Amino acid sequence: MRAFATMASIAVIASGPAYAADPVELSAFVAIPRPAPTATFQYGTAAAQGVDFFLPNGAGPHPVAILIHGGCWSVTTAGREQLRHLGGALAGKGIVVWSIGYRRANEPGGGYPGTFQDVSEAIDRVRLEAVRYNLDLQRLVFVGHSAGGHLALWASARDQLPASSPLYSPNPLLPRSVISLAGIGDLKAFAPMMPSVCGPGIIESLAPQTASTDPYAEISPVALPPSRVKIVMISGVIDRLVPPYVAHDYARALRKSGALLELVDIPGAGHFDLVATGTRAWEEVSARILSAVAVVP
DSSP states (O other): OOOOOSOOEEEEEEOSSOOSSOOOOHHHHHTSOOOOOSEEEESSSSTTSEEEEEOOSSSOOEEEEEEEOOSTTOTTSOOGGGGHHHHHHHHTTTOEEEEEOOOOTTSTTOSTTHHHHHHHHHHHGGGGGTTTTTEEEEEEEEEEETHHHHHHHHHTTGGGSOTTSTTOOSSOOOOSEEEEESOOSOHHHHGGGHHHHHOTTHHHHHSOOOSSSOTTTTTOGGGSOOOSOEEEEEEETTOSSSOHHHHHHHHHHTTTTTOEEEEEEETTOOTTGGGOTTSHHHHHHHHHHHHHTTOOO
């Protein structure tokens, strides 16, 4: 495990005035046009074990955003295709997008450990394309929405897993920073809400209960000492699914860990505004992504 010499730095930013428009509803989010990716890659035999790849114009070297979709860790919602519009938007700003799929908690092979092993393998798979596409993996950001926010936070700290864990990777690819959009940093604290938000059985598959071990010790970001990665937690102030207090509670838990963490609360934004192009919330999010990989708009 790494020692941390820096003190935690936690900033809370309220971005801009309250919105005049209503928050984006699920139906409007689903209706957003989604372009086809430049290419797709499979890292396993299941349909979910794939990656959407969006390549910007120009020779590079290209910074990279790894996107991790949400959807309650459930196969009943759309997979990586739900973020294809963000892939197109970010590629248009000069960023390579590596948008990963993974087996969800309630599909064969998903849950613990499969979901987490998939996320690791899908992320590390980008190394195989780095030379071919001139990718600059020193300018790398993880971006996850909702359940994907939890997985992005987890993936950015997976170098802290013990070697005895089935989730351990010997040389995990880590980002410069991780941006969690309505993500969950403390899965144990969020677990009581899971049945009403995501349906029955999801948390039991992600965190199977045993008598001898803490089921959250390897899968809840708050349980892992954070790596030296900047963490940005972005919340919509009127998000009813993952309210801002979820991010704030996680930040409080990290105060003594040495983490560099920033909280961003966006007034007037709901759960889907953060990943809906054309909203003021997405303007804020995309600016954070560009800043994370040092791209000048």
